[in-house]
Amino acid sequence: MALPLSRRSLIVGAGAAAATLAGARASFAADPLKIGFVYIGPVGDHGYSYSHDQGRKAVEAEFGDKVKVTFVENVNDGPDSERVIRQLAAAGNDLIFSTSFGFMQPTIRVARQFPKTKFEHATGYMRANNVGTYNGRFYEGRAVLGTIAGLVSKTGVVGYVASFPIPEVIMGINAFTLAAQKVRPDIKVKVIWLNSWYDPGKEADAAKALIDGGADIIAQHVDSPAAMQVAEARGAFAFGQANDMIRFAPKAHLTAIVYDWAPYYIERVKRVLDGTWASDDTWWGLKQGLIKIAPYNPALSEDVRKQADTVKDAIANGTLHPFTGPIKDQKGAVRVPAGETMSDADLLKIDWLVEGVQS
Structure with missing residues (x-):
C-alpha cells in the first residue's frame, strides 16, 4: 500500500x-x-x-x-x-x-x-x-474534442480555461481550434490564462466570464471539475480534463480526454526490476492508449459521434495529423505551409497560437 x-x-x-x-x-x-x-x-x-x-x-x-x-x-x-x-x-x-x-x-x-x-x-x-x-500526445485527444465543439456549438464561441502558456498547453489549444475550424471555419476560441494547474475558484470564475462572453462550450487544461460545474449550472456544454468527469456535470459533460498512465508506469518498473532500464524519451498517444476519449454524452447525435470517431481513428492509425498545414498564427502569418506537418521537435517548443484563438 x-x-x-x-x-x-x-x-x-x-x-x-x-x-x-x-x-x-x-x-x-x-x-x-x-x-x-x-x-x-x-x-x-x-x-x-x-x-x-x-x-x-x-x-x-x-x-x-x-x-x-x-x-x-x-x-x-x-x-x-x-x-x-x-x-x-x-x-x-x-x-x-x-x-x-x-x-x-x-x-x-x-x-x-x-x-x-x-x-x-x-x-x-x-x-x-x-x-x-x-x-x-494530449493534442491528439484535443483534436477530437475540437471536432465535437465545432459541430455542436451554436454561438460559434468556445471558452478555454488554460493553465500556463507552455508548449504542452499551447499545443492543445491549437489542436482543438484547428479541428474545430475544419467543421466550422468561423469558430472562435477564447482563452483565459490562470497561471495555475489547480485552483477551483479561479477556474469557476473563468468559466463564468467565458460564458458571459458568448461561449456555449467550455474546454479546459486545468485540473478540477469546477469549470464544468459552472457550465452545468449555466446550461452550457463542457469537456472533462484528464479523467471522465461526467459525474460532476451529467448534462454538460460531452466527453473528456482521459490520461491512462498505467501501462507506461508498469513497463518502466518492469525494466528496473529486470535490469533493462535506460534513459529514454517516450511520447505516447491515442495509438498506444495513453490518451483515450471518455464515453460520449447521450445528448450527442449519432452523426457527431461518427465524425468524432473518424478523427480519433484516423489519428490513431496515422492517416491524420492535427498539425498538417496550411496553418496560420494569430497574426495571419503562415507557420506551416500546405501539405507539411509539424515535427515533434517543433511541437515541443511551440510558443504561438493559431488564427482564431483569442487570448
Missing part, C-alpha cells in the same frame, strides 16, 4: 533494520523496489494528478510486495519540488517519477547528486543518463 506524504512531513527513513549475517543475502534479495511519485496537485483533483495516482495504484496491483511506493502531493514548482525530490532520493527510492513540467530542472539537479537513482520526468525535455522523459 502506498504511503501518502505531505510536503511538511516527508520523513527520510533510515532504511530497513539490519538483517542477521546468516540471512543478509536472502533479506537483500527480497527487498522491494522503492518508488516515489511527486504530484503538482492533490490526488483528489479528479484530473491530472488523479490520473497519475491511478497509474501508481496500477503499479502496486501489478507488482505487489515487489515494490514499495510512496507519493507526495501538492508540490509547488521550483525550490519546493527540488526539496521533495531530493528527500525521496535520500530516502533510498530507486525510481522517482516527477510528474509536472515545472519539476524538470529540479529533477535534473537532484539526479546529478544521486547518479545511482533512476528518475523519470513527465512532459519535459531534459534528459541524462539516469533521467528519462515521458509524455502524452
Whole structure:
C-alpha cells in the first residue's frame, strides 16, 4: 500500500533494520523496489494528478510486495519540488517519477547528486543518463474534442480555461481550434490564462466570464471539475480534463480526454526490476492508449459521434495529423505551409497560437 506524504512531513527513513549475517543475502534479495511519485496537485483533483495516482495504484496491483511506493502531493514548482525530490532520493527510492513540467530542472539537479537513482520526468525535455522523459500526445485527444465543439456549438464561441502558456498547453489549444475550424471555419476560441494547474475558484470564475462572453462550450487544461460545474449550472456544454468527469456535470459533460498512465508506469518498473532500464524519451498517444476519449454524452447525435470517431481513428492509425498545414498564427502569418506537418521537435517548443484563438 502506498504511503501518502505531505510536503511538511516527508520523513527520510533510515532504511530497513539490519538483517542477521546468516540471512543478509536472502533479506537483500527480497527487498522491494522503492518508488516515489511527486504530484503538482492533490490526488483528489479528479484530473491530472488523479490520473497519475491511478497509474501508481496500477503499479502496486501489478507488482505487489515487489515494490514499495510512496507519493507526495501538492508540490509547488521550483525550490519546493527540488526539496521533495531530493528527500525521496535520500530516502533510498530507486525510481522517482516527477510528474509536472515545472519539476524538470529540479529533477535534473537532484539526479546529478544521486547518479545511482533512476528518475523519470513527465512532459519535459531534459534528459541524462539516469533521467528519462515521458509524455502524452494530449493534442491528439484535443483534436477530437475540437471536432465535437465545432459541430455542436451554436454561438460559434468556445471558452478555454488554460493553465500556463507552455508548449504542452499551447499545443492543445491549437489542436482543438484547428479541428474545430475544419467543421466550422468561423469558430472562435477564447482563452483565459490562470497561471495555475489547480485552483477551483479561479477556474469557476473563468468559466463564468467565458460564458458571459458568448461561449456555449467550455474546454479546459486545468485540473478540477469546477469549470464544468459552472457550465452545468449555466446550461452550457463542457469537456472533462484528464479523467471522465461526467459525474460532476451529467448534462454538460460531452466527453473528456482521459490520461491512462498505467501501462507506461508498469513497463518502466518492469525494466528496473529486470535490469533493462535506460534513459529514454517516450511520447505516447491515442495509438498506444495513453490518451483515450471518455464515453460520449447521450445528448450527442449519432452523426457527431461518427465524425468524432473518424478523427480519433484516423489519428490513431496515422492517416491524420492535427498539425498538417496550411496553418496560420494569430497574426495571419503562415507557420506551416500546405501539405507539411509539424515535427515533434517543433511541437515541443511551440510558443504561438493559431488564427482564431483569442487570448
